[in-house]
Amino acid sequence: MTRxxxxxxxxxxxxxxRIGPALDELFGYLRRRGESARDxxxxxxxxxxxxxxxxxxxxxxxxxxxxxxxxxxxxGSAGSEPDLRVLSVAHGGKGAAVxxxxxxxxxxxxxxxxxxxxxxxxxIPLLVDALExxxxxxxxxxxxxGSDMRKSQPWYRRMLGQTFHLLASDWVVGPxxxxxxxxxxxxxESAQDLFARQRIQSIAFDVELIFLARKRGYRLAIVPIxxxxxxxxxxxxxxxxxxxxxxxLFRIPLMHRGLGRAGAPSGxxxxxxxxxxx
Numbered sequence: 001m002t003r004x005x006x007x008x009x010x011x012x013x014x015x016x017x018r019i020g021p022a023l024d025e026l027f028g029y030l031r032r033r034g035e036s037a038r039d040x041x042x043x044x045x046x047x048x049x050x051x052x053x054x055x056x057x058x059x060x061x062x063x064x065x066x067x068x069x070x071x072x073x074x075x076g077s078a079g080s081e082p083d084l085r086v087l088s089v090a091h092g093g094k095g096a097a098v099x100x101x102x103x104x105x106x107x108x109x110x111x112x113x114x115x116x117x118x119x120x121x122x123x124i125p126l127l128v129d130a131l132e133x134x135x136x137x138x139x140x141x142x143x144x145x146g147s148d149m150r151k152s153q154p155w156y157r158r159m160l161g162q163t164f165h166l167l168a169s170d171w172v173v174g175p176x177x178x179x180x181x182x183x184x185x186x187x188x189e190s191a192q193d194l195f196a197r198q199r200i201q202s203i204a205f206d207v208e209l210i211f212l213a214r215k216r217g218y219r220l221a222i223v224p225i226x227x228x229x230x231x232x233x234x235x236x237x238x239x240x241x242x243x244x245x246x247x248x249l250f251r252i253p254l255m256h257r258g259l260g261r262a263g264a265p266s267g268x269x270x271x272x273x274x275x276x277x278x
Contacts (some may be wrong), residue, residue: 004048004049004050004108005048005049005050005051005052005107005108005109006047006048006050006051006052006107006108006109006110006111006128007051007052007053007054007101007105007106007107007109007110007111008026008051008052008053008054008111008112008113008124009054009056009098009101009102009105009110009111009112009113010022010053010054010055010056010101010112010113010114010115011056011058011094011097011098011101011112011114011115012055012056012057012058012060012064012068012097012115013057013058013059013060013064013091013094013097014060014061014062014064015060015062015064015115015116016060016062016063016064016067018115018116018230019055019064019067019068019115020067022115022116022117023053023055023068023071023073023084025117025120025121026053026117026121027053027073027082027084029044029120029121029122030044030047030051030053030082030121031044031082032044033045033047037121037122038122041120041122041123041226042122042125042126043122043125044121044122044124044125046125046128046129047124047125047128048107048108048109048128050081050107051081051082051083052082052083052084052085052105052107053073053082053083053084053085054085054086054087054101054104054105055068055084055085055086055087055115056086056087056088056089056097056098056100056101057086057087057088057089057097058089058091058092058093058094058096058097059088059089059090059091059092060091065086065088068084068086069086071084074086087100087101087104092201093201093202094201094203094205095198095200095201095202095203095204095205096201098112098195098205099195099198099201099205102186102191102195103191103192103195103196105188105191106188107188108187108188109128109131109185109186109187109188110185110186110187110188110191111124111127111128111183111184111185111186112182112183112184113182113183114182114183114230116230117230118182118227118228118229118230119139119181119182119183119225119226119227120226120228122226123139123183123225123226126139126223126225127139127183127184127185127223128185130185130221130223131185131186131187131221133219133221134218134219134220134221135186135187135189135190135213135218135219135220136184136185136186136187136190136194136213136218136219136220136221137184137185137186137220137221137223138176138178138181138184138210138220138221138222138223139178139181139182139183139184139185139223139225139227140177140178140181140222140223140224140225141178141181141224141225141227142177142178142224143224144224172207172208172210172211172249172252172253173207173210173211173214174214176210176220176222179206179207179210180203180206181206181225181227182206183225183227184206184209190213190216190218190262193216193262194209194212194213194216194218195209197212197256197259198212199255200248200252202244202245202248203245204245204248204249204252207248207249207252208248208252211252211253211256212256212259215256215259215261216259216260216261216262217261217262218262
């Protein structure tokens with residue numbers, strides 16, 4: 001099935017310093033519509049005809065939303081697609097911002113990505129291609145040869161990530177090794193189903209989405225992508241955050257224990273089949 005429209009959801013909280021260069025990079029790539037990009041990566045030529053970029057401003061206090069609204073892509077003066085739109089929500093954290101943007105999208109495909117472009121735009125076609133035969137596509141910083149792009153993170157972030165995965169693996173996400181990659185794609189049908197059921201707003205929201213997708217029987221694609229650590233993360237390792245995340249991981253299966261499989265809206269969910277494709 002050919003998907004003709006795509007929304008890119010970018011959650012943003014106090015990103016006034018980084019949002020401009022990130023959007024320059026994104027729109028530069030999308031407008032070129034080339035067959036190939038840097039280092040042999042896929043160009044934007046194969047992407048859907050209609051593309052919308054939706055920045056979800058998570059209650060920023062530094063003028064992030066105003067900066068985005070003033071761009072030519074948002075005012076219409078750019079003269080051509082892709083379009084840029086801002087959705088302002090009360091500050092509720094990344095999970096809440098992503099949820100709002102994904103549910104607001106009306107296109108065939110919806111992808112959320114970090115506003116700092118840690119995952120470069122030329123990885124977008126990889127998720128779009130995967131969604132031709134899957135319901136959910138999960139970007140993974142772990143490469144086919146086993147190398148891990150998260151090694152560029154500070155040591156304490158790597159340690160936290162390893163501990164997080166250890167807690168989440170058997171209890172919630174099964175064989176998915178990189179749950180926290182901020183680059184995930186969905187068909188409209190799966191997005192509307194999964195994000196309407198999402199209840200976690202902490203950094204564990206990705207884990208909840210993966211759990212829900214597996215529980216609902218959606219076909220998942222694991223898509224190795226390029227990624228680079230961009231310093232300036234708003235996340236701070238605090239005891240209170242660790243306790244909240246631990247509690248969220250524990251309660252995810254309990255909150256959704258009565259949930260059954262979906263009715264295969266895209267015709268690709270097969271009862272009894274392992275929903276995770278490597």
